[in-house]
Amino acid sequence: MKMMKGVLIASIPITLYALYSYRLPALILISSSIAAAVASEAIYQKIAGRPLKIQDLSAVVTGLLFSFTLSPSTPVYAAIISVIFGIVVGKQISGGFGNNLFNPALLGRLFLIFAFPAALSPWQTRVDMVSTATPLTNFWQTGEMISPVNAFVGLIPGSMGEMSALLILIGGLYLIYKKYARWRIPASILATVTVFALAMGQNPFFHLFTGSIMLGSFFYAVDPMTSPRFPKGQWVFGAGVGLIIMIMRFWGWAAAGMVFGVLIMNMFVPFLDAKLKN
Amino acid sequence: MIEESLYRITSLVVVMIAVFLGWYKFKLIRLKKEDAEEQEIKTQARQEAIRYSIVIGVIFMVTVLGISGHLL
Numbered sequence: 001m002k003m004m005k006g007v008l009i010a011s012i013p014i015t016l017y018a019l020y021s022y023r024l025p026a027l028i029l030i031s032s033s034i035a036a037a038v039a040s041e042a043i044y045q046k047i048a049g050r051p052l053k054i055q056d057l058s059a060v061v062t063g064l065l066f067s068f069t070l071s072p073s074t075p076v077y078a079a080i081i082s083v084i085f086g087i088v089v090g091k092q093i094s095g096g097f098g099n100n101l102f103n104p105a106l107l108g109r110l111f112l113i114f115a116f117p118a119a120l121s122p123w124q125t126r127v128d129m130v131s132t133a134t135p136l137t138n139f140w141q142t143g144e145m146i147s148p149v150n151a152f153v154g155l156i157p158g159s160m161g162e163m164s165a166l167l168i169l170i171g172g173l174y175l176i177y178k179k180y181a182r183w184r185i186p187a188s189i190l191a192t193v194t195v196f197a198l199a200m201g202q203n204p205f206f207h208l209f210t211g212s213i214m215l216g217s218f219f220y221a222v223d224p225m226t227s228p229r230f231p232k233g234q235w236v237f238g239a240g241v242g243l244i245i246m247i248m249r250f251w252g253w254a255a256a257g258m259v260f261g262v263l264i265m266n267m268f269v270p271f272l273d274a275k276l277k278n
Numbered sequence: 279m280i281e282e283s284l285y286r287i288t289s290l291v292v293v294m295i296a297v298f299l300g301w302y303k304f305k306l307i308r309l310k311k312e313d314a315e316e317q318e319i320k321t322q323a324r325q326e327a328i329r330y331s332i333v334i335g336v337i338f339m340v341t342v343l344g345i346s347g348h349l350l
Binding site for chain 1: 282283286287290325328329332333335336339340342343344346347348
């Protein structure tokens with residue numbers, strides 16, 4: 001509960017910036033994602049005869065983190081169905097909070113791009129809401145890179161939660177300071193991305209600040225239920241996530257690899273916990 | 279677009295249910311050979327079957343997205 005409150009506090013700057021940038025569409029998507037997550041969790045627990053635990057705020061966090069992955073033009077019905085999938089399949093049928101193998105917010109996101117392939121496009125610019133390509137999609141399609149400074153500050157289009165690396169960093173550092181997030185995981189992801197970008201002869205700051213690398217490193221990959229418990233495992237987990245993201249960026253079928261990186265590495269967490277104890 | 283969504287969701291549900299039922303039966307047979315209580319065996323088999331069906335569901339979604347991404 002305390003940790004969930006911490007995540008919500010850390011998410012405030014990102015949420016406010018999404019609301020400022022995308023206005024009403026952001027408000028509708030964020031509130032409907034949270035409401036659907038909480039309602040589906042409550043209904044499932046009621047049907048399964050389990051004690052109602054929505055007051056632990058984990059469903060609120062899942063709904064909010066799920067909404068951060070959305071384009072402002074995502075149909076509301078697609079967002080609602082996907083977050084319900086994330087909560088029910090990713091969390092509740094595994095036994096509830098603490099027993100899940102996958103991050104439920106990212107599982108919902110994977111379901112969204114799987115079941116509603118057209119739902120995430122077109123993207124819209126931050127201010128005038130005109131359809132456009134994100135800097136990452138542009139890089140992926142043409143190789144062009146925008147100024148990392150704009151991406152760091154938040155002057156670029158993107159998912160509701162990924163626009164400003166600065167605000168994500170503030171929230172992420174708060175989580176680490178409060179010990180709600182394991183610092184080795186973001187450190188390992190960011191180091192892997194940096195080394196990979198340098199090895200490919202590219203500006204690492206562009207890769208760090210575009211797409212969902214910062215958001216994923218500080219908010220998704222560090223989920224204590226779905227990440228390794230021991231330091232060595234955390235380094236390997238982070239390196240694996242970073243490597244998958246960069247492979248996807250350079251040779252994959254989609255520009256954004258965070259969802260694939262984290263979910264694939266989630267599968268190895270029991271193995272990492274068993275083999276890489278201190 | 280709606281047809282594609284329905285087709286994908288249905289195929290995912292079929293794959294996950296098939297893996298669940300297959301693993302549940304397989305695990306049940308294996309555990310019955312051991313000397314354990316029936317209810318305990320069923321619970322353990324069900325939990326494992328759920329876990330594997332979700333893992334295969336994720337792999338299925340990633341694979342389908344990969345194949346369709348390369349084809350487009």
